[in-house]
Amino acid sequence: MLHTMLRRRANGESVEQIQPGLVIPTGKREEQNPSVAGAYRALTEHTKREAYPEAVEAAHADFAALQAGEVSGPRTEKTAPAR
Template identity: 65%
Template structure:
């Protein structure tokens, strides 16, 4: 009896990743994206970019940025979050067509419902 329940548990454990991926794919088809919302908004990013062009350091800019929503609303974003947003912005600026092409390729690979 114990061996039977152990085998059932193992089978269930093997199915968890598949079920998770199926759920993520179903959510993506509906337009939902998982994960946390970004802390750095577009307005904040534009402010950082403008002030960096004027020669200010991120340590000087950070105290003027305030997170508008979410669990950390009213606090200042971390320097890591700012650097992450800048890196993502630079990547999108380096190959702007690549992002659109990747989205189009992904849409064509998805089965229609």
């Protein structure tokens, strides 16, 4: 779905034009169209991942450690690794 949005945006279409042609592949809203706001959120998240890949990797590692019980809660400035 994101690939389709990015391709069509590159061709000059607006999110409002693209959204009706998108279909959610899985989950509670499976086979429905995403909202326009949801489409914008997906584009924003993609932009963040492209701009800050190291932050996304760190967040995934933190989440995995939290799920595995290796950490008791969110990092604070005192517990965050030095940069």
